Amino acid sequence: MGADGNGEIKYTLHISPGKAEINYFKDLWRYRELFLFLAWRDVLVRYKQTVIGVLWSVLRPLITMIIFTIVFSKLANLSSNGAPYGIMVFAGTLPWQFFSNSLSDSGNSLIANSHLISKVYFPRVIIPASSVIVSLIDFLIAFLIMLVIMVLWYSFIPPASIVLMLPFLALAFFSSLGLGFLVSALTVKYRDFRYIVPFIVQFGLYISPVGFMSSIVPEKWRLLYSLNPIVGVIDGFRWAILGDVSQPLWWPGVAVSAVVSTLLFVIGFGYFRNTEKAFADVI
Amino acid sequence: MSDYAIKIENLGKKYIIGHQRQNGYKTFRDVLVEKAKSAANLLLHPFSGVTGGPGADDYEEFWALNGVNLEIKAGERVGIIGRNGAGKSTLLKILSRITDPTSGDIWINGRVASLLEVGTGFHPELTGRENIYLNGAILGMGRVEIKRKFDEIVAFSEVEKFLDTPVKRYSSGMYVRLAFSVAAHLEPEILVVDEVLAVGDAAFQKKCLGKMEEVGKEGRTILFVSHNMAAIQNLCSRCVLLNKGVIETVGTAEKVINKYIESSSIEAKISIGDRLDRSGDGKIRFTALTLRDENNCSVNSLICGKKAVLSFSYKNNTLVALKNLNFTLGIDNLTGERITYVGSEICGSSFSELAVGVNSIDVCVEKFPFMPGRYGFTIYCSVNGVVADWIQNAGYFDVQPGDYYGTGKLPPSGQGNFIFDYCIYAG
Numbered sequence A: 001m002g003a004d005g006n007g008e009i010k011y012t013l014h015i016s017p018g019k020a021e022i023n024y025f026k027d028l029w030r031y032r033e034l035f036l037f038l039a040w041r042d043v044l045v046r047y048k049q050t051v052i053g054v055l056w057s058v059l060r061p062l063i064t065m066i067i068f069t070i071v072f073s074k075l076a077n078l079s080s081n082g083a084p085y086g087i088m089v090f091a092g093t094l095p096w097q098f099f100s101n102s103l104s105d106s107g108n109s110l111i112a113n114s115h116l117i118s119k120v121y122f123p124r125v126i127i128p129a130s131s132v133i134v135s136l137i138d139f140l141i142a143f144l145i146m147l148v149i150m151v152l153w154y155s156f157i158p159p160a161s162i163v164l165m166l167p168f169l170a171l172a173f174f175s176s177l178g179l180g181f182l183v184s185a186l187t188v189k190y191r192d193f194r195y196i197v198p199f200i201v202q203f204g205l206y207i208s209p210v211g212f213m214s215s216i217v218p219e220k221w222r223l224l225y226s227l228n229p230i231v232g233v234i235d236g237f238r239w240a241i242l243g244d245v246s247q248p249l250w251w252p253g254v255a256v257s258a259v260v261s262t263l264l265f266v267i268g269f270g271y272f273r274n275t276e277k278a279f280a281d282v283i
Numbered sequence B: 001m002s003d004y005a006i007k008i009e010n011l012g013k014k015y016i017i018g019h020q021r022q023n024g025y026k027t028f029r030d031v032l033v034e035k036a037k038s039a040a041n042l043l044l045h046p047f048s049g050v051t052g053g054p055g056a057d058d059y060e061e062f063w064a065l066n067g068v069n070l071e072i073k074a075g076e077r078v079g080i081i082g083r084n085g086a087g088k089s090t091l092l093k094i095l096s097r098i099t100d101p102t103s104g105d106i107w108i109n110g111r112v113a114s115l116l117e118v119g120t121g122f123h124p125e126l127t128g129r130e131n132i133y134l135n136g137a138i139l140g141m142g143r144v145e146i147k148r149k150f151d152e153i154v155a156f157s158e159v160e161k162f163l164d165t166p167v168k169r170y171s172s173g174m175y176v177r178l179a180f181s182v183a184a185h186l187e188p189e190i191l192v193v194d195e196v197l198a199v200g201d202a203a204f205q206k207k208c209l210g211k212m213e214e215v216g217k218e219g220r221t222i223l224f225v226s227h228n229m230a231a232i233q234n235l236c237s238r239c240v241l242l243n244k245g246v247i248e249t250v251g252t253a254e255k256v257i258n259k260y261i262e263s264s265s266i267e268a269k270i271s272i273g274d275r276l277d278r279s280g281d282g283k284i285r286f287t288a289l290t291l292r293d294e295n296n297c298s299v300n301s302l303i304c305g306k307k308a309v310l311s312f313s314y315k316n317n318t319l320v321a322l323k324n325l326n327f328t329l330g331i332d333n334l335t336g337e338r339i340t341y342v343g344s345e346i347c348g349s350s351f352s353e354l355a356v357g358v359n360s361i362d363v364c365v366e367k368f369p370f371m372p373g374r375y376g377f378t379i380y381c382s383v384n385g386v387v388a389d390w391i392q393n394a395g396y397f398d399v400q401p402g403d404y405y406g407t408g409k410l411p412p413s414g415q416g417n418f419i420f421d422y423c424i425y426a427g
Helices: A019-030 A031-045 A053-073 A084-113 A124-156 A162-187 A194-207 A219-225 A229-242 A253-282 B021-023 B028-044 B088-095 B128-138 B143-157 B171-185 B202-217 B229-235 B255-260
Strands: A011-017 B004-018 B060-073 B075-081 B101-111 B113-117 B191-195 B222-227 B238-243 B246-252 B284-292 B308-316 B325-332 B338-343 B357-365 B371-381 B388-400
Touching: A019 A031, A031 A124, A031 B128, A053 A084, A084 A124, A084 A162, A084 A194, A084 A229, A084 B113, A084 B171, A162 A194, A162 A229, A162 A253, A162 B128, A219 A253, A229 A253, A253 B101, B004 B088, B004 B222, B021 B191, B060 B088, B060 B222, B060 B246, B075 B128, B075 B229, B075 B255, B088 B101, B088 B113, B088 B191, B088 B222, B128 B143, B128 B171, B143 B171, B171 B202, B202 B222, B202 B229, B222 B229, B284 B357, B284 B371, B284 B388
Parallel strands: B075 B222, B075 B238, B113 B191, B191 B222
Antiparallel strands: A011 B101, B004 B060, B004 B101, B238 B246, B284 B308, B308 B357, B325 B338, B325 B371, B371 B388
8 A cells, every 4th residue: 555645743652641741732733633523523413314404503592582582571571771672682592502502512422422432542622622613603503594584574784893792702612612621521420410411501591691681680799690601791792783772781790701711611621631531431 | 763663661550440330429538548549559669550458448449451561563463362351452442542551651653543443433323425534533534534545445345325325224234344444444553453353244354354464464563452363363473461461471473372272271170070960870970071282281272273182081980990981972062053973982992991090081183173162062971881971061162263274264153163174176
């Protein structure tokens, strides 16, 4: 057979207890293609053998949005300070669903791929990270389609400030990733988290300002409320999409959410790296 | 550039068993105790990696590997054998970086691909085409590399027609063929293979072996774990025998395999003496079957194609040497079918007499023609036409694969019980 042709530089690998750290980021780079392949697999598999396929990623937030608009605006008579209530809910539902999908998918991801973990080497962060990426792709598709629906339904012209949602999307991404790392690593050892995560996701929907404005929370509790990183994310999305019309952005809350996301990411990644060597022995 | 491909120094892997299963949680206290203990061990026995005293705590340490040293040169083909639990798979897992060693160092020169399973990461919902890419990536191939070899992989697998069908609709044979084709087209410098040849049908196994040989001839370094002694002998130049986590022997494949088969000859004695479900007048009582090899050494199992001796120990309970005997042996396969009959009268060997006391009757076969597997036997002996001892299903013996034809190959398993010498001519 011919030459290998992959142009890989010959190198000496040293395996020793605790030695894995040194090659860690080099390996992460070497396995970037596997990362993409796993994400690609999850995207492909996600809607296989469904009739409407990727439409599910739009249908779920759309239905949630309609129900929340009816329940909170019409029945509970909550105000959106003049902004169309539907758009307000739309700006809350999508980041929330991104966060909750990432969390539940990445939390289970290591267990779901246990056959890979016990048979093949690769940096394990690839697995939960690719779950988050898949949720992100879902989010982007849903966001674009929902935006079109909003524009048509409410004759709403999105302002240029909509690009400001990107930093908030990054915030949601890193908190999802951090929590995803933490929960997936914990689940490997303590299967309790398989039951805890759906529970968090379920009541998180109510304690996050998905169906209502975070301004209805009393002023003195706002800072505490912002410890939930998704509060800052949703507020930021609304601000970016609706401008100051409904509610000016409350920066202290965003700052708290950002700090919490960063902490989550650092702790999650740290815990993951500390435990990942033993995954194959424990899973 | 150094000339070794893999260098292993004082490698150890410890597992903690029992404890974790019982309450599922490892407490902080356990972690502290363990750390203190390993620190103490390191101080007291810096070179040995000794385990903590048994029963020192409420859990047990188990060293799957302990103080393993091995150097493998580039281009060498090394087989690893050993009983279940000897640490073979653990060694491969550490080499593949799936799990971290507890102590020691390994240096590896070159790109490693490890094949601990065929079809790792195959997703049933994805099509054959998609799975080739996915599995290739998982085994460490790049996208470009897979693309380049794609046609070759497909041709080897013989599943062209079903390339766009989800693999969940594949027959298990197609599935395995596709999976192996991907693996077979890896081009690493070092290939680490575990027992993968044990899957699939006979034809597939043959194809695997052929491909492995081909890879070996290209000068790659191969590390191969198998229970198939014939395959190891044929494929590997050197062999390592692991036993309870330590290397027992390293040497030529033939030498190490023989050592492996001898290593537990104590187990080879099957107690027949205690059987009560026997008939006969008891002038003679069979007591045990001992298997022996060409050197008359007691062995655990016989090897196909080698000289074999089935030695039946007996006790003559009378006070005189017994004459006019007929000894017969019936051999059954695993399904209980009688496959052959060995008799002293029909072969014309009339041993003159059975001496008083304990002795043995040996059945000698120059080139043992049994296929690898387990065989049961029934023994019978009559004196002057009167049954002296007769035990149905008295026990069993095992036959290991061997190089019967000098080609390293045997018929696929499941293809009968016997082999023999023959010639095949054209025209």
